[in-house]
Amino acid sequence: MTTDELSHQFDTQVWKQKKGLVLDEYAKSLYLTKAQENIVIGLADTYEYTDKIREQLEPLLVVNTITSFTTYTSFFTITWPTDILTVTYEVLNDVTPTIPLDNNDIHMTLENPFRKPDENISYRVTVGAEIARLYSAYVPVSYTLHYIKQPDPIVLEDLTATGLTIQGVATPTTSVLNDKLALDIVDLAVILALSDVARFAQQPQKE
Numbered sequence: 236m237t238t239d240e241l242s243h244q245f246d247t248q249v250w251k252q253k254k255g256l257v258l259d260e261y262a263k264s265l266y267l268t269k270a271q272e273n274i275v276i277g278l279a280d281t282y283e284y285t286d287k288i289r290e291q292l293e294p295l296l297v298v299n300t301i302t303s304f305t306t307y308t309s310f311f312t313i314t315w316p317t318d319i320l321t322v323t324y325e326v327l328n329d330v331t332p333t334i335p336l337d338n339n340d341i342h343m344t345l346e347n348p349f350r351k352p353d354e355n356i357s358y359r360v361t362v363g364a365e366i367a368r369l370y371s372a373y374v375p376v377s378y379t380l381h382y383i384k385q386p387d388p389i390v391l392e393d394l395t396a397t398g399l400t401i402q403g404v405a406t407p408t409t410s411v412l413n414d415k416l417a418l419d420i421v422d423l424a425v426i427l428a429l430s431d432v433a434r435f436a437q438q439p440q441k442e
Contacts, residue, residue, distance in 0.1 A: 236414050241389065253432070261391075264389055266424040272386065279320055291416060312367065312369070321382065335360070386410065386411065387404065389409060
């Protein structure tokens, strides 16, 4: 669905519920971007359960194979992708499933002789936004990560001259999701916008 179509659908839905309410393209873009984010997060939470959801999120699916590692005494580090919304599968050297843990759990896990990394399992701990540690019984050759990436924002018009951006983007950008989901995004964006309008209208006016 094009940016013009998204804008028109938004206006049509708003006028059905609150005639006279007009939002500019920047405001509509903010609501559409927030609605898209909420819908994608909701679908990602149930990604593993149905083929339909996997098909809906297919434009956001990424397979990234990393072959560059930094070696430390007890672990290896990799550069962690910054556009990850949620990881769906990860494997080391194409054969060893990798389990995500946090810093609190990894130390207890490594001390447990029955849970130490071996040919059947390795562990991954993210450190900050751009680094991950891999705990493996073997020197890694490749680490393959399947994940759902964060969707790009929806920007309905060129914002370059205004100095404004939405998540750092100023040029027109539509949703990569299918038209059915795009309509769902519009519906939710309108709900969010009308909710804000109603909330602000109820606030007492300052004298």
